[in-house]
Amino acid sequence: MPVWKTELRGDGLVLQITPRELNLADTLDCGQSFRFRRLETGEFEGVAFGQVLRLTQTADEILFHGIGRKEFEQYWSSYFDLPADYEGVKSSYAGDETLRTAAEFAGGIRLLRQERFETLISFLISQNNNIPRIKGCIEKLCRAFGEPVTGEWYAFPTPERLASLSREALAGLSLGYRDSYLIDCARRVADGRLDLDAVDRMELGAAREALRTVQGVGPKVAECVLLFGFHKLAAFPVDTWMRKVLANYYPRGFPEQYRETAGIAQQYLFHYIRKCGEASTPRG
DNA sequence: TACCAGGGCCTTT
DNA sequence: AAAGGCCATGGT
Numbered sequence: 001m002p003v004w005k006t007e008l009r010g011d012g013l014v015l016q017i018t019p020r021e022l023n024l025a026d027t028l029d030c031g032q033s034f035r036f037r038r039l040e041t042g043e044f045e046g047v048a049f050g051q052v053l054r055l056t057q058t059a060d061e062i063l064f065h066g067i068g069r070k071e072f073e074q075y076w077s078s079y080f081d082l083p084a085d086y087e088g089v090k091s092s093y094a095g096d097e098t099l100r101t102a103a104e105f106a107g108g109i110r111l112l113r114q115e116r117f118e119t120l121i122s123f124l125i126s127q128n129n130n131i132p133r134i135k136g137c138i139e140k141l142c143r144a145f146g147e148p149v150t151g152e153w154y155a156f157p158t159p160e161r162l163a164s165l166s167r168e169a170l171a172g173l174s175l176g177y178r179d180s181y182l183i184d185c186a187r188r189v190a191d192g193r194l195d196l197d198a199v200d201r202m203e204l205g206a207a208r209e210a211l212r213t214v215q216g217v218g219p220k221v222a223e224c225v226l227l228f229g230f231h232k233l234a235a236f237p238v239d240t241w242m243r244k245v246l247a248n249y250y251p252r253g254f255p256e257q258y259r260e261t262a263g264i265a266q267q268y269l270f271h272y273i274r275k276c277g278e279a280s281t282p283r284g
Numbered sequence: 285t286a287c288c289a290g291g292g293c294c295t296t297t
Numbered sequence: 298a299a300a301g302g303c304c305a306t307g308g309t
Contacts, residue, residue: 127304129305132292133292174291176291216307219305220305221305239304
């Protein structure tokens with residue numbers, strides 16, 4: 001288990017970590033999270049746990065603005081999955097040239113431990129959609145139905161709040177036909193038909209089945225929610241980019257030996273093919 | 285089976 | 298500048 005050095009400085013907490021170990025740009029903009037934006041200063045700002053977080057990354061540290069030790073330990077250390085040994089995972093990929101290369105390129109990505117309901121709703125919105133628009137939809141949703149935090153920021157709405165809404169109330173958020181999916185999902189969570197704590201305790205197959213009971217949760221959305229919202233590292237979302245990776249490098253299927261951390265491998269491969277693929281388009 | 289349902293980004297023309 | 302592909306799911 002890695003041990004990260006921290007110190008209090010000025011108004012915040014400094015975490016001694018390199019971009020190779022945690023790369024904020026790659027981690028916050030690789031499609032797992034939609035609520036962080038890059039400021040003109042290069043800093044990142046976003047909301048999680050109903051709190052605004054602002055971060056500054058340099059070559060050897062990350063500054064968590066306005067954060068004390070207690071909040072860091074309670075929320076952010078876990079959020080960025082700091083206790084996990086990613087170096088060990090990357091080492092385990094050494095025998096596979098493609099995975100090794102992707103891990104060297106994208107190894108600063110960590111799997112965020114995001115809030116479950118927010119992740120479920122976010123990936124319902126993500127289907128058949130692109131990242132700028134997904135971010136816009138979620139921002140409008142929070143602004144309309146979430147509690148104000150500070151400044152321009154609003155918390156993610158609760159299941160109860162969304163469960164009380166009609167499709168008409170969601171008009172104007174540009175959700176399209178996904179509006180009824182959100183309502184069905186929120187109602188299931190609010191009335192207990194879908195118990196997210198219970199899903200968290202299930203093994204992968206059962207968790208997958210439970211999530212699939214929600215309208216609009218198909219195979220792709222389910223894998224994303226399992227990986228990004230429930231931290232089930234064996235979940236393996238396959239989209240058009242991953243299909244290309246699999247066709248090119250793993251025509252006989254993704255190797256069984258990496259199944260336990262397939263989700264981490266997926267993130268490395270996904271980022272690598274998008275940024276580095278010789279043909280940086282999934283078509284063809 | 286094939287097509288459609290919002291809508292806007294992105295690449296190609 | 299304009300056109301058309303694309304996205305993931307459920308319903309017809």
